[in-house]
Amino acid sequence: MTTEVYLIRHGETMFNQLNKVQGWADSPLTIKGINDLKKTAEALSQIHFDNMYSSDLKRAIDTVHLMKNANEVSEIGKIKKLPEFREVFFGSFEGDDIDQTWECISQKAGLGKERDVQKIINQLGLYKFREATKAADPRHLAENYDELNTRMIRAIKKLREETVNENRVLLVSHGDFIKTLAIKYWNKSDGIHDIAFPDNGSITRGILSDDGKFEIVDYNIKAEDF
Structure with a gap:
């Protein structure tokens, strides 16, 4: 079964606002972040999802619950957390x-x-x-390139295992991780140079095929443009 994946970047956080490095370090969503996410949640409120997932970082978990609570056409049970979809790890630079x-x-x-x-x-x-x-x-x-690439491949494999019987899912992840996925799996990227960083609360859509291949078809779409 082919699975449509809606990748959502979490809302603005305190570290985003303070211009601090935020990978595996975590900080709470800001009021602006929550308000912006409500626009994304409203844009997706009439789209049916078979399931919703998030990374295991709190800013992503809080974001996915906002999506879940606003959706009027889906029956979502317990949110499963996928640590493979954590943000890029910046080591000693975290919080700087x-x-x-x-x-x-x-x-x-x-x-x-x-x-x-x-x-x-x-x-x-x-x-x-x-x-x-x-x-x-x-x-x-x-994380260097090889370490992150290995984790990214593992993340897609894990997602295929989780969604094998699901038509459409929502997954909350993080800016640099989503961007790196797009560099690798979006046909509009050359796989080498940088591309635009996804906005907080933006929507990136991908297709996960039966054989485990992943392709991004829409990238960094704002709620008002969806």
Whole structure:
């Protein structure tokens, strides 16, 4: 059975608002984040889902419950948490200032004091950017390209196992993880360069086929445009 997957990025959090690195570190949704998510929930309220899932981080769990509570045509039981869909792990940089973190990674990669992450990735390519992040991390705990790619493949395999008898599901994940999925599985991405970072509460739609192949068909759609 082919499964349609609605990937939702969680709502704005306190760390998003404070411009802090937020991977496996967690912070609560802001009032703005909740209000923006209500628009997404309303846009999806008349779409039937056989099930809903989320990563195991609280900001994603809170987001999926907002989606569940607003949906008028689905009967969703207990939400299953899938840790494979956690955000990218930034190791020792978790909770640090974002601009200072990008500057540190940029310097480690020999690009000077660049703070625009898209410019850094476009110069290095995604592979070297992930490697530079791990190298710049004092404890070298940050996920590099191979580690993240392995987890991403495992995540899709796990999702196929969970949804084998489901036509359409909703899954709440995270910005960098969704973006990395799109770079790999969206035919409008060349698989090398950076693409736009998905907005909080945005909708990315994918198709999971019987043989486990995954393809993204819509990326970073805002609620008002859905």
